[in-house]
Amino acid sequence: MRIDAAKCVGCGQCRPFCTMGSIHFRRSEKGTKVHCYVDEEECVDCGICFRSKVCPADALYQIVHGWPRSIRGTFSNPLAEHKETRVPGRGTEEMKTNDITNRFKRGYAGMAAEMGRPGTGARLRDAEKVFKALAKLGVEFEPNNPLTGLLANKQTGEMNPEVLSEKVLSAIIEMVFPLEMVIPVLDTMEKAAREIDTVFSIDLVARVDEDLSVPTAKIMEKYGRWFSFNGKTNLGLGRLQVKGAYVS
Ligand code: SF4
Ligand code: SF4
The missing domain is CATH 3.30.70.20 (Alpha-Beta Plaits)
Structure with missing residues (x-):
């Protein structure tokens, strides 16, 4: 601007x-x-x-910027579209409607690290620090996420060096891993938080069990970690893909 x-x-x-x-x-x-x-x-x-x-x-x-400055707008302007994924905004959709979409299957947890907020933003060099720490644990980064699209190496978490100095309003790292990795992943995120110059919040998602208990909640309670339940109701989603899903 x-x-x-x-x-x-x-x-x-x-x-x-x-x-x-x-x-x-x-x-x-x-x-x-x-x-x-x-x-x-x-x-x-x-x-x-x-x-x-x-x-x-x-x-x-407004200026029409070329690469790599152009990614500031695609992550920060809700009206912009990512050329790589055609997904607008900061991450992918439907993560929080998993009991309908079954994106994260039983036995697995999905996690989103929402990096940056108004007032702080996030430099992508900080996103790379988090990516690198998580990559060492062997988590699987969401392939359709626009931030994953900027990785040069998904195994090491290195991003395209051209984008590291770019700053965005907010961007979301999304990943999936087995439930037994919830605590090691949280520990890694806590350590990474001390090394970066921005804020992030964490969404932890899992399929509700047959007895209506939430497996990730049980893990958090067992290890004495703070969390809060958040639900999301998408009226008219209309794409029930889970056999035996609990829908009210
Ligand atoms: S609103 Fe317009 S005229 Fe006023 S300070 Fe901003 S750019 Fe300048
Ligand atoms: S950060 Fe957003 S609101 Fe501030 S000058 Fe740039 S385009 Fe305008």
Whole structure:
């Protein structure tokens, strides 16, 4: 995103809309006028300032960026589409509707690490640190996830070096592993959290058992780990793929 300094009247109305706090005031060279500019190194190209339509001077304008800068917008702007996967947004869909889709089968857990939030964002070099730590455990990264698409080596977790300095609003690492790996994976994530310069939250997903108990909850309780139950109801999903699924 950029601001046309000649048009900008320095009203500052766009600043509260910036998800990264990357719009700042400055004086013109002659010192006669105050206008705003975008710190493009910190901007994630989410487009929210532009789409808010608050600018009275039509001074904000979007740039069509080439590779690798282009991935900032595809991860951060909900209206953008990933060329690699055709999946919009930060990760794949339907992870949280697993009891309908059966993506993670009995005996396995799915996990999503949602990296970055408004105000912090996430540099992809931090995503690579998490990828590398998880790869050592042998987890399987979701092949249709847009972040997986940026891996140069799925066995080592190395990402394409061209993207490491890019910053996104948020991106999701998705993976699957056997239930007995839940605690080692959580331990690895806790260690990785100390080595990165952003925040992440973890979603842990598993099929509900025949007795309606949740296998991942039992593991978390057994090892004294904090968790909270979250459910998701997709009305009209209409693609029941699980024999014996529990649907209300
Ligand atoms: S595109 Fe997003 S991050 Fe960039 S200046 Fe606008 S609101 Fe801020
Ligand atoms: S809203 Fe428009 S005119 Fe006001 S500071 Fe932002 S870019 Fe400049």
